[in-house]
Amino acid sequence: MKQATAAMRSSAVHMAVAFLGMGGWAVFANSAHPMPRPLIAGVVQGTLSALITLFLKRMIEAMSVRLPGSVGGWLPPVVAMTVSLVLLTTLHWLAGTPEIARTIAVPLSVTTVYSSFYNLALRRGASAAR
Numbered sequence: 001m002k003q004a005t006a007a008m009r010s011s012a013v014h015m016a017v018a019f020l021g022m023g024g025w026a027v028f029a030n031s032a033h034p035m036p037r038p039l040i041a042g043v044v045q046g047t048l049s050a051l052i053t054l055f056l057k058r059m060i061e062a063m064s065v066r067l068p069g070s071v072g073g074w075l076p077p078v079v080a081m082t083v084s085l086v087l088l089t090t091l092h093w094l095a096g097t098p099e100i101a102r103t104i105a106v107p108l109s110v111t112t113v114y115s116s117f118y119n120l121a122l123r124r125g126a127s128a129a130r
Contacts, residue, residue: 032099
């Protein structure tokens, strides 16, 4: 049980899952375009998802314990979603990803849900520890 809990808190595990899952999605979302476009989109999205996950995980951990009351419940996920939207849109545009909206729709949704539930879990854990 301790190993499962440690894996769930591991940044490397979160990053690897993000890279594989969202990179794979980007390849699929751009599969109607000739190679290497889908592959480039996948590598860009996978890398961005891994790095964003690391950054957002740490940002949520820092904000969650510092923000009081309801602000701490909603602000970290909103910041996570906004940062993701700006980074994903900008970097896919720069990389020439053909299907930007399709490519970022799933990762942005996952970021929003992930950050909301992770923030909630951290806040509940902090409350239980008091």
